[in-house]
Amino acid sequence: MEPLTIIAAVLVAVLGVYRLARVIIYDAFPPAVWLRIKWDDATHESSWNKLLHCPWCLIPWIMLVAIAWFFASLYGPEWVAWSWWLFWGWLGLSGVSSMVYVRDQRPGE
Helix, strand or coil: CCHHHHHHHHHHHHHHHHHHHHHHHCCCCHHHHHHHHHHHHHHCCCHHHHHHCCHHHHHHHHHHHHHHHHHHHHHCCHHHHHHHHHHHHHHHHHHHHHHHHHCCCCCCC
């Protein structure tokens, strides 16, 4: 594998994992809110409850999924590789785009 591909994959994975964690932990996106409510109902006050409310707790597990999926793409069918780049790339680009948007200086503000 080319070094540039490895660097791109790491960058895509980090940004994609950041965005997915942000959606699950903080965002008001209705499916994410529903997931957090169901998780809270199922875990109550147990230590497992922190998993969907703490970036330090959740991100390593999301990254594990991203890494496992990436290695599966190296040895699996071509569509697995394409799906990895599309999924994590879409999340990563949406995260970066959101960060750029919130830092935009709008005229008159």
